[in-house]
Amino acid sequence: MNSDKITKAVLFSVSILILLLAAGMLYSLVGGSLPAFKTFGLRFIISGEWDPTYGREKYGALPFIVGTLITSFAALLISLPLSFSTSLFLGEYFRGTRVARILGILVDLLAGIPSIVYGLWGFYVLRPLLIDLGFGGQGFGIFTASLILAIMIIPYATSLSNEIIGMVPNDLKEAAYSLGATRLEVITTVTIPAARSGIIAGYILSFGRALGETMAVTMLIGNTNLVPDSLFDTGNTMASVIANQFGEADGLKLSSLIAIGLLLFLMTGVINAIGKLIIKKMN
């Protein structure tokens, strides 16, 4: 065997291994969630009732699905203007300058902060601030969780968009300048259209991150297992309820939590697929 073949064999088996891991995960999630789906059927997804009391157990995932989608979308919306401006600043206006370098490092640093630290900061700093500003009640809830999620996903969206914006060929931009375009016009007519698919990919990646975020959300969302009435109501998310309840769960409850895990897995998969599709269409 020559080295080329060995390399090929190693790479092939590692890829297969990863595929097997994903398949195995899906398999055990499906297997574990079967009792829940058998007992509740599709009602599991559309029911808002979560009653773990022994003897009258009833589980429905709706409060958590709604909580996850609302917090993640809200986080995306809140982070959009911030991260988009930052990536333009870093990738276009101040590209290559010292300021941009330092800011870039700081943004990357945000990505490296552990989730629990965001949670603590949210609990001790952001929450009291929101109470002082008069945002409803005790400062716990969907809105607070969305805010902290928005801050957490900024670096993901920013660095990817920033990279892509930086990769737009200078020839294109120079051509636009030579036609008398202003800087803003170059950005809106050349840079953004050329980098569009990459920018969108960045936001999808950060949305995926928001979907699965657990610790910081748990500490701020209030953990009530009901479909929230408003943005300022308390609620819960899929990842958060699993993290909270898994330790002491057994029987039907354990199966229901695994079923929520399966739904989260599928949701993330679907969103990624939609993202890929958008990118493909735009190219």
Place this chain on the structure above:
Amino acid sequence: MKSMKTFLSLILIVVLFSACQNSAKKTGESGGSSVSLTSAGATFPLPYYNLVFKNYAKETGVQVTYGGIGSGGGIRSLKDKVVDFGATDAYLNDDQLVEMPAEVVHIPTCMGAVVIAYNLPGVEELKLSDSLLEKIFMGEITRWNDPALKSNNEGVTLPDLEIVFVHRSDGSGTTHIFSDYMSKVSQKWADEVGAGKSLKWPVGMGAKGNPGVAGTISQTEGAIGYIGSEFAFAQKIQTAKVQNSSGEYIEPSIESISAAAQGDIPADTRVMVTNSDFPTAYPISGFTWIILYKEQAYDGRSEALARGTVEFLDWLVSEDAQAQAAKVNYAPLPEATVQKAKAILRSVTYNGEAILKE
């Protein structure tokens, strides 16, 4: 040819590994005092177990490892026979007992309680009766200056603040004791909420673990919630006096918690001692248990390992170990309960013969 070689060497490695494991197991099982025990379960008694298990190792050389993975995990581990004994804050109900592969016995090891913590600036003492607890936790009273609260706490200035109930967001034995008590004193609670490790809460919001609940209460004026006594005592958290079924308002303490078991305890000790009618008992108290198989000869366990397990548990309920409970803010078992635990341990057998003779 080459692949054959790799295959053979792989097999050799596997064989070597398993041989090592086997020999390790054997030395662990034979030779009397050198047994080591594995256990896992409830997190509530973890600080107590850590302390006494370490002391036992110092005294006898028997190493006992304990994994604080939660009561549910403790029951699962015993069911899967991966531990020598499990630990749980809630005794196995009849359904759960039937699901176990063999007969399981419960050994109570110490007592704890659930205290009601609150955050009301300037309020030094708060007295809560059954009906007040029901009204607060069912969401019928929503402000601290409610007349019902005021009339029960004369001489205390209760502020005009919203009542924010903070409960556990994770499944917990603490929640189980709390809700068991609530179900006993309030028919409405029993009908609408019930008892369990996690519940469908009528009001309030959740925080994770005792630290989470305590932290949220301390950060929120007007908050009230329930916390495990071991955590509350260690952190010197201000707690409310709760009315017991003799009508007395009792401050939670090591003594008043122990007093809760001064009543009729069934022989198998599977009982919730909440709402005790003993005059000095703090009413939201409970046992924590260790569970093990009654017949210890299973899965090829050696007699030495079985003996090691039972002797250790016999020590755990002895005065020697119980005296250390208060150091880590747990309440010791009353003498009558110790006697019952010892009787149960003497019913544990190896191949049908009692392990502890005297």
